[in-house]
Structures are given as C-alpha cells and as structure tokens.
Amino acid sequence: MLTLSLVIEALTGVSPQGDDREIRDAAIDSRRVTPDSLFIALPGDRVDGHDFVQEAFNQGASVAIIAREVSREYNQLDLRQGWKVDQQLAVGDAPVCLIVDDSLNAMQQIARFWRRRLDLVVIGITGSVGKSTTKELVAEVLNQRYKTLKSPGNLNNEIGLPLTLLQLSEQHERAILEMGFYVPGEIKFLCDLALPQVGVVTNIDTVHAERAGTIEDIAMGKAELVQALPPEPDGLVILNFDDPKVREMADQSKARIFYYGMSPDAHLWADQVEGLGLDGIRFRLHYQNEVLHLRVPLIGRHSVHTALRAAAVGLTDGLSWQEIVNGLQSGKAQLRLVAVRAKSGAIILDDTYNASPASTLAALNLLDDLEGRKIAVLGDMLELGQYERQGHTMVGVRAAEVANELVTIGERAKWIASSAANAGLAPDMIREFDSSQQSIDFLKEHLTSKDVVLVKGSRGMQMEIIVSALEAGR
Numbered sequence: 001m002l003t004l005s006l007v008i009e010a011l012t013g014v015s016p017q018g019d020d021r022e023i024r025d026a027a028i029d030s031r032r033v034t035p036d037s038l039f040i041a042l043p044g045d046r047v048d049g050h051d052f053v054q055e056a057f058n059q060g061a062s063v064a065i066i067a068r069e070v071s072r073e074y075n076q077l078d079l080r081q082g083w084k085v086d087q088q089l090a091v092g093d094a095p096v097c098l099i100v101d102d103s104l105n106a107m108q109q110i111a112r113f114w115r116r117r118l119d120l121v122v123i124g125i126t127g128s129v130g131k132s133t134t135k136e137l138v139a140e141v142l143n144q145r146y147k148t149l150k151s152p153g154n155l156n157n158e159i160g161l162p163l164t165l166l167q168l169s170e171q172h173e174r175a176i177l178e179m180g181f182y183v184p185g186e187i188k189f190l191c192d193l194a195l196p197q198v199g200v201v202t203n204i205d206t207v208h209a210e211r212a213g214t215i216e217d218i219a220m221g222k223a224e225l226v227q228a229l230p231p232e233p234d235g236l237v238i239l240n241f242d243d244p245k246v247r248e249m250a251d252q253s254k255a256r257i258f259y260y261g262m263s264p265d266a267h268l269w270a271d272q273v274e275g276l277g278l279d280g281i282r283f284r285l286h287y288q289n290e291v292l293h294l295r296v297p298l299i300g301r302h303s304v305h306t307a308l309r310a311a312a313v314g315l316t317d318g319l320s321w322q323e324i325v326n327g328l329q330s331g332k333a334q335l336r337l338v339a340v341r342a343k344s345g346a347i348i349l350d351d352t353y354n355a356s357p358a359s360t361l362a363a364l365n366l367l368d369d370l371e372g373r374k375i376a377v378l379g380d381m382l383e384l385g386q387y388e389r390q391g392h393t394m395v396g397v398r399a400a401e402v403a404n405e406l407v408t409i410g411e412r413a414k415w416i417a418s419s420a421a422n423a424g425l426a427p428d429m430i431r432e433f434d435s436s437q438q439s440i441d442f443l444k445e446h447l448t449s450k451d452v453v454l455v456k457g458s459r460g461m462q463m464e465i466i467v468s469a470l471e472a473g474r
Contacts, residue, residue, distance in 0.1 A: 001022040001023065001024060001169055001170070002022070002023040002038070002110075002114055002166065002169075003020050003021060003022055003023060004019075004020055004021050004023065004062075004063055004089070004091075004096070005017075005020045005089060006113070006114070006117075007023065007038065007063065007098065007110055008077075008079065008083055008089070008098070009113070010109055010110040010112075010113030010114065011079050011098070011100060011106055011109060011110065012079055012082045012083035013082070013083075014082070014083040014084070014085055014087075016083055016087060016088065016089040017088060017089065018088040018089035018090050019089050019090055019091050019092060020089065021036070021062055021063075021093075022036060023036060023037065023038045023062065023063060023166075024036040024037060025037035025038070025166075025167060026038040026039075026040065026107075026163055026166035026167060027039055027040070027056070027061070027163075028040050028041075028042050028049060028107075028159065028163060030049070030052035030053075030055040030056040030059060030061075031055075031059075033055075033056045033059035033060060033061045034059070034060060035059075035060030035062075036060065036061075036062050037060065037061050037062070037063075038061065038062075038063045038064070038065065038110075038166065039053065039056035039057075039061040039063070039064045039065070040064075040065045040103055040104075040106070040107045040163075041053055041056075041064060041065060041066045041067070041070075041103055042103055042104055042107075042159070043067070043103070049103070050066055050067070050068060050070050053066065053070045053071070053074075053097065054070075054071070057074075057095045061095065062095055062096070063095070063096055063097075063098065064095070064096075064097045064098070065097075065098050065100060065103050065106050065107060065110075066097050066098070066099055066100070066103060067099070067100055067101065067102055067103045067106075068099075069097075069099065070097065074094075074095060074096065074097045075091045075092075075094050075095065075096040075097065076096070076097045076098075076099055077091070077096060077097070077098050077099065078099045079098055079099060079100055080099060080100060080101055104158075104159065107159075107162050107163070107166070108158065108162045108193060110162075110166065111161075111162030111163075111165040111166050111193055112162075112165075112192070112193050114165060114166060114168065115165050115168070115193065115194060115195055116195070118168055118170060118172070119170075120168070120172050120173050120174060120175055121173070121174050121175070121197055121198065121317070122174075122175045122176075122177060122194050122195060122196040122197060122198070123138060123142075123174065123175070123176045123177065123196060123197075123198040123199075123200065123313060124177050124179050124190075124191065124194060124196035124198070124199050124200070124225050125138070125176065125177065125178050125179065125199075125200045125202070126178075126179040126180070126181065126187060126199070126200075126201055126202070126222050126225045127200075127201050127202025127203050127204070127222060127240075127246075128202070128203055128204055128205035128218065128222075128356065128358065129202060129203055129205055129356055129358050129359050129362075130202040130203065130305065130306055130309075131154075131156065131178045131179075131180070131202060132153075132154050132178060133298075133303075133306050134200065134202055134306050134309045134310065135150055135151060135176050135177075135178050136150070137298075137306055137307065137309070137310040137327070137328065138150075138176050138200070138309065138310045138313045138314075139176050140310070140327040140328070140330040141310045141311070141313060141314040141319065141323070141324055141327030141328065142174045142176070142313065142314065142317065142319075142327070143327065144314075144319065144323035144324075144326050144327050145319055145323055146173040146174045147171055147172050147173050147174070148172070148173065148174040148175070148176065149164070149167060149168055149172050149174070149175045149176070150175070150176040150177075151164045151176065151177050151178045152164065154178060154180075155178070156177075156178035156179055156180035156190075157180050157186070157190075158186070158189065158190070161177055161178075161179065161190050161193060161194060162193055164177060165177075165193060165194060174317075175194075177190075177194055177196065179191075179225060181218065181221040181222055181224075182221075183221075184217070184220070184221055184224075185224070186221065186224075187221060187222065187224035187225050187228075188224040188227070188228060191224065191225060191228035192228075196225070196228065196229060197229065197230060197234055197235055197236065198229070198235075198236045198237075198238070198313065198316070198317075199225045199226055199228075199229050199235075199236070199237045199238065199253075199255070200237075200238045200309055200312075200313065201222060201225065201226065201237070201238070201239050201240060201246045201249060202240060202246075202305070202309065203240055203243045203246060203305075203358065204218055204219045204222060204243055204245040204246055205218075205356050205357065205358040214386070215245070215387070219245040219246075219248075219249075222246075222249075223249045223252050225237075226239075226249045226250075226252050226253040226255070227252050227253060229253055229254075229255040230254075230255065231254035231255060232254065232255055232256035233256065234255075235253070235254065235255030235256065236255050236256045236258060236316055237249070237250070237253050237255045237256070237257055237258070238258045238259075238260060238309065238312045238313065238316070239257065239258070239259055239260075240259075240260065240261060240305065240309075241259040241260060241261030241262075241263055241265060241266040241269075242261040242262055242263065242266075242305075247259070258312055258316055260305070260308040260309060260311075260312045261305075261308070262304075264286070267287070267312075268285070268286070268287050268308055268311060268312050268315065269285075269286050269308075270283045270284060270285050270286065270304050270307075270308055271283070271284050271286070272284040273301050273304045274301075275300065275301045275365070275366065275368075275369035276295070276369070277366075277369050277370045277371075278299060278339050278347075278370070279297070280295060280296055280297040280298055280299065281295070281296060281298055281299075281300070281301055281303055281304060281307075282294070282295045283304050283307075285308075285311065287315065290321075292321065292325070294307070294325065294328065295329075296328045296329055297329065299337055299339075299366060300337065300362055300363070300365060300366035300369075301362075301365055301366070301369070302362035302365060302366075307328055310324075310327065310328060311324050311328065314327065337349060337350065337351040337363065337366070338350050340467065340471050341471070342447055342453070342470040342471055343444075343470065343471065343472065344444070344447040344448060344449060344451075344470070345448070345449025345450075346447040346448065346449060346450075346451035346452065346453055346470070347370070347372070347451070347452045347453065348453050348455060348467055348470055348471065349363065349366065349367065349452065349453065349454045349455065349456075350455055350464070350467045351363045351454065351455065351456040352455055352456060352457065352459075352463040352464040352466075352467060353459065354458055354459050355378075355379070355381045355456050355457050355458045356381060356384070356391070357381065357384070357387075357390075357391035357392075357394055357395055359456075360378065360381065360395050360456055361394070361395060361398050363454055363456050364376065364395070364398045364399060364402045364403070364454065365398075365402075366454075367402050367403065367452065367454045368401075368402040370452045371452070372450050372451055372452040373404050373405070373448070373450055373451045373452070374402060374403045374404050374405075374451075374452050374454075375403060375404065375405045375406075375407065375443075375447075375451055375452070375453045375454070376399045376402065376403040376405070376406050376407070376453075376454050376456075377407040377408075377409070377439065377443070377453060377454060377455045377456070377463070377466060378395065378399065378406070378407070378408055378409070378413055378416055378454075378456055378457060379408070379409040379410050379413055379436070379456070379457020379458060379461035379463050380392075380409070380410030380411065380412040380413050380457060380458055380460075380461050381395070381412065381413075381457070381458050382412075382458040382459075382460050382461070383458070388412055388415075389415055392412055392413065392415035392416045392419065393415055393416075393419040394419075395416050395419070396415065396416040396417065396418065396419025396420040396422075396423065397419055397420070397423045399416060399419075399420045399425070400419075400420040400421075400423035400424050400425040401423070403420075403425070403429075403454075404429065405429045405430070405431075406420050406425060406429065406430045406431070407430075407431045407432075407433065407439055407442070407443070408430070408431070408432050408433070409433050409434070409435065409436055409438075409439055409457060409461060409463070410434070410435075410457070410461055411434075413432070413457070414432055417430050417432050436457075436461060436462050436463055436465045436466050437465065439466060440465070440466055440469045440470070443466065443470060444469070444470065447470070453470075455467050
C-alpha cells in the first residue's frame with residue numbers, strides 16, 4: 001500500500017525514517033473520505049477543500065495535503081523546504097497535515113511517483129464518444145482473469161486521473177483509465193502520470209469543439225495517447241478502423257497496431273449486426289480464422305464498437321474466448337442510456353447524460369429498432385463551436401427518417417426542427433419549446449402506453465427533468 005513515508009518521499013525525494021502508516025484511499029471530497037485515506041485539499045472557485053480538513057479527519061482520513069495552514073491543533077509537517085536526510089518522522093497515530101506549495105501539483109506528483117513503483121499494465125482510453133462505456137466493458141472483460149482498477153465515473157482529467165492512480169495497490173494487475181481532452185498537451189500530461197502501455201481510441205467527433213477547436217485539433221489532441229505509448233513489443237494501440245482520423249493515427253505510434261471495426265481489413269471485425277431493441281444486440285465476430293456468433297446486453301447497434309474494443313483488449317492480453325464472452329455478457333457496462341417506464345406506460349429512453357451529433361444519431365438508430373409510436377425529444381447540443389449548425393442539421397435529417405413525432409428544446413435545436421421539416425416530417429408532428437420544463441406539460445398530456453420516447457440533449461439543457469417528471473407523473 002501507499003504509505004505516509006512514501007508520500008513524503010514523492011514530494012521531497014527523501015525517504016524518512018520513523019513512524020509510518022498505510023494509506024488505503026485518496027479523496028478530494030470530504031464526504032467521500034474513508035478510513036486511513038489521504039485527503040487532498042484543493043482550492044476552488046466556489047468551495048475550498050481547506051475548509052473541510054476537520055470533516056475529512058472526522059471521516060477517518062489520516063493524512064491531508066494542504067497548501068496553507070488550517071489549524072494549530074493538527075500535526076503539521078512543512079514540506080515546502082524539503083525533508084532533511086536525518087530528519088525523523090514522528091507523528092504517532094494522530095492525523096497529520098503535509099504543507100506544500102500547491103496541493104493539486106502535489107497530488108499529481110504523488111500519483112506519478114506511486115505509479116512508477118507498481119508493476120501492472122495500464123490501459124488508456126480516449127476518443128470523442130464512448131470512453132466511459134468502453135472503460136466499463138473492458139473492465140468486465142479483464143476482471144475475468146485480473147485484479148483490475150478502473151477510473152470511477154468519468155474522472156478523466158488532471159484531477160480525476162491522479163486521484164484514480166492513488167487508489168492503486170500492489171495487488172492490482174490492470175488499470176483502465178479514461179483520458180479526456182480539451183487543450184493541447186492534456187493527454188500527454190496524463191500519459192506522463194499514468195505510463196499506459198495499451199491505448200484505445202474510440203472515434204473522433206466534434207464534441208466540445210467550442211473549447212477543443214477544429215476536428216483536426218481534436219484528432220491531434222487524442223493522438224497524444226498514441227504517441228505516448230512505448231514501442232512494440234511493450235506498447236499496443238487499438239484503433240477504430242472505421243474512423244479515418246483514428247485509423248491514420250497508426251503512423252504516429254511505434255507501438256503494435258491492432259485495428260477493430262466493421263471491415264474485413266481490420267484485425268477484429270463484426271458483421272450481421274442486429275439490434276434487438278432493449279434486449280441488446282446480436283452480431284457475428286471475426287478474428288483470424290475464427291467466427292463467433294454473439295449476443296450481448298448492450299443497447300443500440302452502435303454498441304458493437306464498444307464490444308469490439310473490449311474484445312480487442314482481451315484478445316491482445318491473452319484472454320480466452322470464454323473469458324472475453326463472459327465479460328461481454330456481464331450486462332454491467334450500459335452506463336448512459338437506460339429505459340424507464342413513464343406514468344402513462346410509455347417507454348422512455350433516458351439518454352440525458354450528454355449529447356453530440358454522433359451519440360444522438362446512435363440513439364436515433366436505437367429508437368428506429370423499437371416498436372411503437374416513436375417520439376424524439378431532442379435538446380441543444382452544446383460546445384460544438386463551428387460545427388453546431390451542421391451537427392444539428394444532420395440530426396434533424398435522421399430524426400425525420402426515424403421519428404413519428406419530434407419535440408425540440410432550445411435555440412439550437414430549432415435547426416433540428418427545421419431540418420426535419422425539410423427532410424419530410426410533417427410540420428404538425430414537430431413541437432418546439434424553449435426549455436425542458438415547457439415540454440413536460442405537452443408530453444404528459446400526449447403520451448400513451450404505445451409510445452417509445454427518446455430524450456436526449458446536452459447536460460446544460462437539464463433534460464433529465466423531463467424523464468423524472470414523466471416517470472413520476474407529476
């Protein structure tokens with residue numbers, strides 16, 4: 001386990017002698033502190049972690065990283081001037097605060113140090129869409145043989161990833177880490193912390209283009225994972241053959257290349273994909289001379305790519321087909337889209353976590369697989385930058401092909417409505433609202449037990465309000 005003396009060594013370069021204690025977890029939220037954990041007090045725009053050090057100790061934290069003194073009552077070791085070689089560590093059993101110049105930098109420094117002491121395989125996952133679901137399914141596959149740690153939730157940035165690394169122990173054999181991108185150099189920095197030997201790239205889309213830049217900028221940013229991998233035989237990169245911008249990343253890596261996709265030119269590929277609605281998907285899997293017929297509980301035909309990614313990681317890690325299939329069929333990786341029943345009896349496809357053109361098109365494809373009157377409730381897709389009109393227009397065309405009725409919410413979603421009308425959806429089958437709340441009254445009066453309703457929009461549109469209201473009937 002990580003220990004107090006190792007934390008001090010990570011921050012000062014000197015390994016102290018004397019009292020020591022194990023650190024079993026790490027947290028930046030005092031409400032998530034568990035016994036014998038490390039609490040990192042991070043300053044924020046609205047909340048300052050230094051104000052919650054006492055609460056963290058009350059919850060069982062044994063060590064806190066702070067960037068300013070918080071109370072004279074605690075043992076406080078000032079590491080800003082380093083640690084003397086002959087200086088003893090004498091803190092007994094009481095909680096201790098370690099004072100540093102910058103608590104975030106200190107957390108990253110400790111995570112970098114700790115990762116380099118561990119002998120395990122790290123799998124980094126990036127891409128515009130599907131990172132979290134891929135991470136979950138890869139974990140299910142690798143769990144069939146290895147003790148595995150995965151990033152909790154979507155902790156995929158300069159705070160979340162080092163926090164995950166600090167949860168590793170010497171017993172872990174595999175770590176699966178999601179890596180996000182907003183600015184150039186971000187994934188390169190995350191790779192410097194985590195030292196991944198395996199990289200998985202899902203796809204390139206205009207998600208967060210408002211902050212991340214053009215689709216070329218996004219591709220360059222995601223490629224930092226590919227570039228950071230060690231050369232073969234130690235490094236491996238698993239690339240989406242169906243996405244040209246991902247496929248081209250092979251030229252930027254010295255690692256072994258493994259392609260997955262829907263093309264026979266890929267190493268691992270699938271065909272005969274059949275959507276089974278809420279019962280999952282069925283497809284045929286090809287690898288070398290082997291052919292497998294699989295059914296997995298992932299919703300939507302687009303999920304075949306998620307299954308291919310997880311299978312590719314398992315195959316290249318030496319797992320048997322039985323282990324891989326058991327992981328794929330575990331049914332625990334469907335994170336985002338869930339089906340709930342409205343008070344009216346209608347089936348609500350709750351895909352309100354976030355939205356991009358690619359993920360919305362995939363959700364509409366699922367709606368197309370289901371029986372009943374199909375109603376698409378679509379909100380603004382935010383942070384698309386220069387691609388926002390194009391993205392909303394494309395979604396509108398597909399909505400006209402799939403939905404019997406369309407409800408849009410927000411100013412940008414009006415492009416969806418006008419595009420759907422131009423593509424042939426009758427004007428009286430289109431309703432436009434300015435907010436989620438305004439759509440609820442209409443839907444409550446309108447829905448029947450024969451309806452299937454897709455609700456999707458960006459996080460900032462608060463589309464989850466619609467699902468909650470329809471489910472509760474309020």
